[in-house]
Amino acid sequence: MREAHAHIAQLGRSLTMVDLSGCSSRDEALEMLAGRAGVMSGDQWVLAHGARPEGWVDASGGGARWMTREELDEACGGRAVCVWCFDYHALVGSSRALKLAEIDGGTRFEHGRVEVDGDGAPTGLLLEHAALALWGAVPEPTEKERHGVVRQACAHLKALGYDEVHDLKAQGWLGSVLSDLLAAGEVDQRFALWALREDLDALMGTRASWDDRVALGGMKIFVDGTLNSRTAWVLERWADAPEDRPFGTAMMSHEEIEDSIQFAKEREVPIAAHAIGDGAVRAVLDGIEATGTQRTGHRIEHAELVDASDVARFVEMGVVCSVQPCHLLADIEALKRGCPGRLDRVLPLRELIEAGLVCGESLFFGSDVPIVRADHRDSVVAATLRRREGMDESEAIGFGQRLTEREALACFGV
Numbered sequence: 508m509r510e511a512h513a514h515i516a517q518l519g520r521s522l523t524m525v526d527l528s529g530c531s532s533r534d535e536a537l538e539m540l541a542g543r544a545g546v547m548s549g550d551q552w553v554l555a556h557g558a559r560p561e562g563w564v565d566a567s568g569g570g571a572r573w574m575t576r577e578e579l580d581e582a583c584g585g586r587a588v589c590v591w592c593f594d595y596h597a598l599v600g601s602s603r604a605l606k607l608a609e610i611d612g613g614t615r616f617e618h619g620r621v622e623v624d625g626d627g628a629p630t631g632l633l634l635e636h637a638a639l640a641l642w643g644a645v646p647e648p649t650e651k652e653r654h655g656v657v658r659q660a661c662a663h664l665k666a667l668g669y670d671e672v673h674d675l676k677a678q679g680w681l682g683s684v685l686s687d688l689l690a691a692g693e694v695d696q697r698f699a700l701w702a703l704r705e706d707l708d709a710l711m712g713t714r715a716s717w718d719d720r721v722a723l724g725g726m727k728i729f730v731d732g733t734l735n736s737r738t739a740w741v742l743e744r745w746a747d748a749p750e751d752r753p754f755g756t757a758m759m760s761h762e763e764i765e766d767s768i769q770f771a772k773e774r775e776v777p778i779a780a781h782a783i784g785d786g787a788v789r790a791v792l793d794g795i796e797a798t799g800t801q802r803t804g805h806r807i808e809h810a811e812l813v814d815a816s817d818v819a820r821f822v823e824m825g826v827v828c829s830v831q832p833c834h835l836l837a838d839i840e841a842l843k844r845g846c847p848g849r850l851d852r853v854l855p856l857r858e859l860i861e862a863g864l865v866c867g868e869s870l871f872f873g874s875d876v877p878i879v880r881a882d883h884r885d886s887v888v889a890a891t892l893r894r895r896e897g898m899d900e901s902e903a904i905g906f907g908q909r910l911t912e913r914e915a916l917a918c919f920g921v
């Protein structure tokens with residue numbers, strides 16, 4: 508099978524992080540973090556992921572909320588701590604972590620936010636680019652650690668049945684590390700790597716020495732945010748978004764999208780665009796059209812909402828649609844709250860196939876691991892049932908868009 512949307516190094520790293528996805532309360536999460544802090548030495552960071560505070564029950568009756576910076580300080584003895592939200596678009600940092608990242612209550616981000624309390628001090632919660640700024644202060648795996656991190660991730664994916672893996676945010680060093688591991692026989696899969704604009708030249712610079720099983724994909728861009736944070740860029744206003752951004756958050760302007768496609772074109776590579784909302788999807792298709800780069804291998808990642816008038820454009824313009832149906836399983840309630848009038852536009856897979864996309868060739872399935880687990884069965888369930896197992900058919904999202912199991916597997920290249 509092919510896993511068309513993974514983050515290999517992040518997965519390798521997450522396999523060693525504290526996993527909070529099974530926690531049912533904030534106290535339970537704090538206890539797990541304290542346990543990890545207790546067995547760590549020196550200045551090591553406590554790293555955790557999988558937090559889903561919306562689902563936490565609060566024993567004190569105060570309502571589900573994130574832990575604060577002070578609560579992390581107390582639980583982890585003043586260490587640097589970073590607790591990722593399950594979707595990797597928000598995190599909570601401890602006081603020491605914020606200090607190391609040089610973030611205080613007055614730090615501003617164009618596409619991010621530092622949450623502050625009544626006195627203007629940071630609560631620890633950081634969103635989008637503010638979260639990435641703190642993550643940037645976490646020491647990178649050393650050159651020696653990189654091989655171990657990547658080896659672990661590849662073994663994990665291999666065990667799930669993936670012999671081809673696409674990395675959608677490859678570091679400049681990933682091609683070399685994978686090639687080393689392939690040459691040593693420690694990894695045995697095929698890879699395609701897509702890097703951010705700032706990493707693309709570094710990645711391409713090492714290409715001459717890559718193993719045959721590693722291929723360059725192209726350049727990754729982020730056009731909008733996420734569904735759960737209501738930062739996905741949508742054509743019809745969210746039913747429950749903050750008043751100042753009813754259509755979500757465009758992370759790039761039309762000009763910036765065209766400029767990025769041009770930058771990639773100069774390097775003779777296509778782009779893969781993170782576009783979750785139908786507004787973002789349309790902006791990317793418009794950008795490809797405006798730059799005259801149809802049929803050059805461009806991909807749109809996620810495409811959770813696609814307007815009816817844009818469906819055929821994927822086929823006409825030769826754009827690959829790379830989706831992760833597994834997210835639907837967790838997003839059903841959020842979709843019903845956020846876009847009750849647009850549920851028929853969620854992952855319109857049947858329409859995309861009818862328009863001419865071919866399962867496994869121009870319609871890919873993946874997971875976005877480690878944001879969710881990479882088990883292909885989750886996407887098969889989501890694509891065929893359009894709801895979680897055990898739910899009534901009336902609860903399904905866009906039931907008319909369902910695929911057969913055969914088609915869903917074909918999207919994994921089976």
Ligand SMILES: [Zn+2]
Nearest residue numbers: 512514675875
């Ligand atoms: Zn991703």
